[in-house]
Every structure is written in structure tokens, then in C-alpha cells.
Amino acid sequence: MKFLHSDGETNIYELTSPKELKRFISFPDRLYIENPNYVPSLMMDEMENLRWDKNPAFEYCDARYFMALRGGKPVGRVAAIYNRRFNEIWKKRCVRFSRYDVIDDLEVSRLLLSQVETWAKELGMEEVQGPMGFCDLDHQGLLVEGFDEKGLFITTYNHAYYMRHLEALGYQKFTDWVEMKMEKPNVLDPRIRKIAEYSLHKLNLHEIRLKKTKDVLPYAKQIFELLYEAYKDIYGVIPLNDKQVELYIGQFIMLVKPEFLALIADENDNPVSFGVVIPSLAETVRKCKGRLFPFGWVHLLRYLAAKKHDTLEFLLIATKPKYWNSALGAAIIVHTFEGAEKYGIRYAQTGPMLETNSRIQSMWSRFHAETHKRRRCYVKPLEKKSGEQN
Template identity: 40%
Template structure:
């Protein structure tokens, strides 16, 4: 018998977080999350100030066979003037009854809160994993993205969900040296606008700029699909959660003459293989695997790039790319992977023009109208 039950205890929440470890146990492309971080996100998230949430587990004969989260982000509805729910953290075995019951459960909950539309997979904010993988199932996952089995899209569509937005991901190949045009153009941009790279040796030296950096991201990404600006408490939360992993060599922070942050780019050595070895735990050896990955790697992940509006067409991104490429050459990293980019965001895709690249993954946000559904 299939049963759907709400997650109400710490033990059930831990089981919710650990279900994918069972589901993807034999999959060599899935990258485990850090269990501690997942529990923190789902249990102690400052987004709860403006979000409703509920989590459910599907069990058959006592065995967990699926999970789903329901989210209503009041800030999203206020910003876009709608009545929308989100779903996320969705995983299930290849059984149409299981996926259908999970979707029915979250849709019923959403209708009880008078929402007329639901979309996902999405998290509480853009800093959570989002977008169902629909192409690239035989590509290694990353720390910041969802990996799912190839049967998921068919289940979504069978339950009435349709494409709402797509993100593309690219594998970028290093040219092996700094192109002369990069150095020259970067120098001219710095001189013309009075800009400079912030030079730091330790991650702790970046923390005084953290609030400005996140506020810059809020401004730069505000027009993109589903993006909701981070609150002050969320900024504090993500600063604590992520800045400890940062290798400052891979960070480009551009300041103006008033020492204000006008552009920011973050890349990191890939943590994918290290996280597979750690299997979700920092102890006893997880810290060591992550440390090794940050020091020596043959692959990097581009996480984010953001510029003030007045600098978006001024070539300032070349300063960021020059810094990142210099660092990759220093560390002997020949290949990098971009974070998901909306397929309609041509401005960010033009950043990679001139690099050898391949579009190797696609992920999708699905949506469904709930009005009149029973």
C-alpha cells in the first residue's frame, strides 16, 4: 500500500534528506549534497519569514519511495502579482502511482492556500537548486544543481506539467593562455571607469563586502524568471553557509573609486568528486576531500556573475573573466562548467563568446494551472 505522510519530526526530516542517497546509490553522475546544509536549509531557513512550506514522504510497505516539498513564497506573489505555489526537493522511484500521488498531495495543499498556479522544481530562493534535468543525464552533476533520473520528465508531463522556462549549461574550455585582447581590453576598462580588482589572500577578507555583493546580485538578477530578492537575514544565512568554502583566488570583486562593489564573479574548483567521496558528511573525512578538491583540481564551476546596470555593456565582465582565467591557468584547470543560464538570457550567454564550448545540459521549470482542478 502506498502512503503519503507529512514530515513532522527531526528523524523524518533526516529521512527526507537522505532518500536520494538510496535512490541514486548506483548512479555515477549524481553528486550528494551535504546533509548538514540540506537540513539547515529545510529547517532553519530565514526564508520562512515570507514562505509557507510543507514536506511529504511517500512510503510503500514501510519503505520510502518518494519525497516532495511544497512552498508558497509570499514575496514572489507580491513581486509578480500572482497566486503561485512552488514544489521542490522532488524525487521518486520509476512508478507513475508514486509520482502522481506526490503531485496530487502538493497540489491539494496549494489549492487549500488559494493558489491558482504551481511551478518547479524550485527552492525558497535562487540560491537553492532548481530546474529538472532534461538533457545531460550522462554528465557529472555539480554541487549547485539538481541531478535526476532520465524518467522524471515523462512523469512530470503525465501529471499535466508543461515547460515554463529552460536553463542551459555550458562546458567551457581554457584557451591555454590569456588572450592578448583580454589583458589589453581589461586595462582600458579599468582606466576608463576608475575600477580595480579587490586583492585578498583569505576568504575572511571578503566578508566585509558580502552584503554589497548580495545586494548587487539582488539588483542584477531581479528581472529574471522566478527570482525573488534576498532579505537581510537571508544574506546573513548564505554568507555563513557559503563564504567558508570560497577560495579567494577564484573570486573577482570589482570596486570603483569609492570602494563600492560594482561587479562580482565567483568560480570554484569543482566539488563534485569530493562530495561523492564524502557521501554527504563532513566527518570524519569529508573536510579532507573538500580541502583537497579546493587545492588541486582539473575542473572548475562558474557560479555567478553580476554587474551594476550602468556597467553591463561597458566590458567590465572582461575584468572578471581575465581574473578567473588567470586563476584557472595558475591551478592547471583546463575545463569549467557554467551554472544554469536562462535560455532567454542572451546577455550572459554572450560572455562566453570566443571560448571553445559545448552546451551539455538543459534543465526545465515546469508549471501547471490549478484553477478548477480537483
């Protein structure tokens, strides 16, 4: 670790090696050790995400990792990410902060975030945004509502005081994401099935029924291209490179069951709409404490072999813009409901959806979905040095 600064009580270091990243990743596991709503990240996935030599996002990103120690013990962490592609596409001059976790001490937050802000100024940036990751498929948003709700595998958890710290340090709301939960009905509304059948027939589309999860691999690149086409106008979305696509496929492919991967295609078998959900992995990851080795893999194997699950987590849903008004979401709902029936699912939860994305949120209106969590991206304009002009 490289020593950067001390206020006499708290020392700030920059982590510069993969070995040190393990300490950075595991800090929130200790911070939330007795919190039943916290779900740890998988250590192997986070190492792959944060290592400079592993994550393909470093083709267009730079990142620095800072840690606060007091008496030799970690009391906070934060990552700073300079995403050149994001800045170019969205005409921004900003650095992002990510992986922000601290004890309830405002001074620790001040010391950590000042490192992010100083680096941003050195790069000639105008603001700091966050929490946001390397891309829109990475963790993003600070939990600001729903602290009593159990976390998901695909999201992060934080204490309520994080929000107070950021606001005290001059950070303001930029945008919010919402998450919904719903109870699976005993019987699917027959109108939804009729709408699905009519939409597919009218548009000369069909559902590709996958027998094995690996059967989706020939369509994987097209699916990610479709994902970008559908969301490119949503704030923060940027195109992924081929190596990033391979990274995310590798991290999630073994978790996806054919029953929960709905794939709609045109007459040439080109995907035009898809939906991916997984039986909730949260409890499994909690049991193995985010580590698959040496024995955590046993819990994962039990999860993969289980014939019954309680809750679904919605990962991704996307439709080509030309079909946005065609009710193809009904076909995805039908496919997912059939899988839910097979595995005894009782509940479903969505991942974060931008608060202005009413099109996606409206999909769940028939299921009396309840907004139960809210996440926030903050922004802080950086003060210009004396004599500095735009």
C-alpha cells in the same frame, strides 16, 4: 510522520520534525547509489535549508514535506513551498514544488504531487510551478538534457523518467535554464586582457585584490545587493533578507579562494561587478557521501588544501546595470584565468543560466563553450472548483 493517504499499496506521509528530515534528504542518495553522475547534497546544508527553525526564508515562506513509502521503504519525496514574497513581486498565485525524487512509477508521482496541488488549492492558488526552491539561489529546474554528464555540487541530478511523469500529470514547460562547459585555453586571448584594462581605466574602476577569503566579508552585503540589482528582472528573482545573506555566506565562504573571487569597485570601493567560481567540489562530496561527520571532513580538508584541480564551477557573476555595456566581464575572465593557471585547471562549467539571458551566455563565446545540460521549470494550472470565479 503524519499519515495522509494510501492507495492500498503506497502510503503518503507528511514529515513534521527535524529528525524525519534526514530521511527525506537522504532518499535520493539511495535512489542514485550506483549512478556516477549523481552528486549528493551536503546533509548539514540541506538540514539548514529545510528546517523551519533554521532557514530565514521562512520569514516569508511556508513549506511542507511529503514522502511516499511502500512496504515501509521510501519510494518518493517532494517539498511544497508557498513563497509569499515571490507571489507578491511577480504577481503570481502559485505554490512551488521542490526536492522531487521518485522511483519510476507514475502513480507515486501522482500521489505526491496531488498533495502539493491540494495544498495549493487550499491556499487559494491558481498554479503549481517547479522544481523551484525557497529563492533563486536554491536548487531549481528539472534536468531534461545532459543525463550522461557528471553533476555539479551546485546543481541536482535526476533520471529522464521524471520528465515523463510530470508531463503525463499535466505539467508543461514554463522556462528553461542552460548550462555550458568549456576547455581552458592554454593562452588567454591578449585582446581580452586589453579590453579589461581599457574598461577599468575608462570608467575609473579598479579591482580589489583579496589576500584572504575572509577579506570579502566587509563587502558581502553590498555584493548581495548588487546581485539582486543585476538580476531583479530575471524571472523568479526576489530580494534576500539579511539573515539569508548570512546563511549563504556561511555555506560557501570556506569554499571560495581569493584567486577565484573577482571584485571590481568604483573610486569609493563600492562593488560594481563580481564573479565567484570554485574548484569543482563534486568528487569530494561524492567521496564523503554528503556527510562531513564523522569522517567526511577529511575529504573536505584535502580539497581545501589541494594545489591542483581539474574543473571550475561558476557560482555567481553580476554587474550593475549601468555597466552592462562596458565589457567588465573581461576583467572577471582575466582574474579567473590567472587563478585557473595557478591551480592547473583544464575545464570550466557554468551553473544554470536562464535560456533567455543572452548577456551572460555571450561571455563564454570566445571559449567555444558548449551547451551540455538543460533544466526546466514546469507549471500546471489548477482546476477551479465548481462555481469558483476569478
